[in-house]
Amino acid sequence: MECTDFKLIVVGGSAGSFSVVSHLLAGLRPDFKLPIVLSLHRLKHVRSGLVEGLSLKSKLRVIEPNDKEKLQQNTVYLAPANYHLFVELDGTVALSTEESHNHSRPSIDHTLGSAAYAYRDKLLGILLTGANRDGAAGMKEIADNKGFTIVQDPLSCDIDTMPKEALKLFRPDRLMNPEDILHFLNALPG
Amino acid sequence: MQNSEKDYNYKEYLLILKECSPYDFSEYSDNSIDRRIKKIMRDQGLNMEELVLKTRTEPDFVEQVVEAITVNTTELFRDPDVWNHILKKVLPALKHQKKINIWHAGCSTGQEVYSLLILLDHLQILDRAEIYATDISKKALEQAKKGQYFYNFNAEKYRENFKASFEGETVPDFDSYFSADADKDLLKIRTDFSEKVQFIKHDLVKGDLPFYNKFDLIFCRNVLIYFQGSLQSKIVERFHENLFPGGTMILGSHESLGGFFKTKFSKNGPVYHRTNSFHFKY
Incomplete structure (x- = not known):
């Protein structure tokens, strides 16, 4: 078994990922400790309501953090609409309205890349279904910084562009369907 | 390494x-x-x-x-909920003042400056407003002065935000504020609006303001996120000094005040009011 003493989980997803994330949050142990950061693309016309939607079934608290907020256990952090979310070295969140990246704000690459640099081998990165290449480079950065990487199996994806783009760049530690991702998370110590 | x-x-x-x-x-x-x-x-x-x-x-x-x-992303009526709150809760309280002093600190290309002008106009108090807008970027200020934006890229979002900001009120006619030219890809604010504002180059890091500095409203949205905590504190401290007692400070939707400032401002919905706490030594 590889090293599993993670300090943070980051999840990227786009088209089709809402139901997967919602399923994961509903199925996690209620005492699941590790902070989870979600960087999800939103439909242009559905800016608000995502945090409420995810909270419906989640066992854990889901919030859109403020700038410079400290990441804490038992909490799920959703990148707010129209902001990039970066993870900083001191375990806080930094928000930014910098230009879109891959037509996206929040950009998954930005969240994943910054977390990779800050948490290195203590980071678990998960890339889900999506129709955009944003996220692929960020996942590679996690791998390059010795973090652990899980890519959703393209066969289980609504739209497999995002995971396939990631697989072009590097070889993840795991290729899993959502059910297996859930089991993996629930089996983590702590 | x-x-x-x-x-x-x-x-x-x-x-x-x-x-x-x-x-x-x-x-x-x-x-x-x-x-x-x-x-x-x-x-x-x-x-x-x-x-x-x-x-x-x-x-x-x-x-x-x-x-x-400098990061210059902004939009007209960004976060409509905030503007709706300003329209319904903040501005009506200023209705009987002879003068309303407003400062947009870090106004970028000016979309939010004009958002406020539209609300003031809607409440028929625009003539009493004295409005300063500052930014570090010369280029952004030039665009703000023109009040001219790309049409095709923004029009739909802007109209949507506009409508949502007036929720619960009679929505005024968007086109009475802007002239739109889809061919030239231009959306332009009324000239009397752009001439109403004093746009001035100013670096927030620097202390002194190049104009009279007591305000009823200070806007500083999504600017502090680019600063370290120490600098954020300095600037919020200055805003506190620059506000009339009871004056209102409007930050970005995901910016918050640290512990110390929580006693100097009271939060009301998405905005902060300067409290009258004289017992504090700075």
């Missing part, structure tokens, strides 16, 4: 910039300034050594650097 070397270089670059220009970015938050400088180097095809040399020898280049460091 590679990374700590990199950090050292960027910090050193900021010191050089400070030394040979009026700009001090040393208290900008590390990660964001780091990304902006990387972007400049990438866009201009420069390595650190070349960047330093150009900065030392070409004053025009320094201005380019400042433009590139």
Whole structure:
């Protein structure tokens, strides 16, 4: 078994990922400790309501953090609409309205890349279904910084562009369907 | 190892910039300034050594650097809920004042300045407003003065935000405020509106304001996120001094005040009011 003493989980997803994330949050142990950061693309016309939607079934608290907020256990952090979310070295969140990246704000690459640099081998990165290449480079950065990487199996994806783009760049530690991702998370110590 | 070397270089670059220009970015938050400088180097095809040399020898280049460091994304009625609150709760309280002083600190290309003007006009108190808008970026200010934006890219979102900001009220006619030219791809604010505002170049890091400095409203939205905590505190402290008692400060939707300032401001929905706490020694 590889090293599993993670300090943070980051999840990227786009088209089709809402139901997967919602399923994961509903199925996690209620005492699941590790902070989870979600960087999800939103439909242009559905800016608000995502945090409420995810909270419906989640066992854990889901919030859109403020700038410079400290990441804490038992909490799920959703990148707010129209902001990039970066993870900083001191375990806080930094928000930014910098230009879109891959037509996206929040950009998954930005969240994943910054977390990779800050948490290195203590980071678990998960890339889900999506129709955009944003996220692929960020996942590679996690791998390059010795973090652990899980890519959703393209066969289980609504739209497999995002995971396939990631697989072009590097070889993840795991290729899993959502059910297996859930089991993996629930089996983590702590 | 590679990374700590990199950090050292960027910090050193900021010191050089400070030394040979009026700009001090040393208290900008590390990660964001780091990304902006990387972007400049990438866009201009420069390595650190070349960047330093150009900065030392070409004053025009320094201005380019400042433009590139500054983030200028903004939109008309960004976060409609906030504007709806300002329309219904904040502005009506100012209705009986002879004069309303307003400062937009870090106004960027001006969309939110005009958002407020539209609300003031809707409440028929625009003639009493004295409005200052400042930014560090000359380019952004020039665009703000023109009040001219791309039409095709923004029109739909702007109309949507506009409508949502007036929720619960009679929605005025968007086209009475803007002239739109889809062919030229232009959306332009009424000239009497753009002439109503005094746009002034000002660096928030610097203390003194180039105008009378007591305000009923201070807007500073999504600017503080680029600063380190120490600089954020300094600027919020100054806003506190620059507000009339009971005056209102409007920050970005995901910016919050640290512990100390929570006693100096009371939060009401998405906005902060200056409290009258005289027992505090600064």
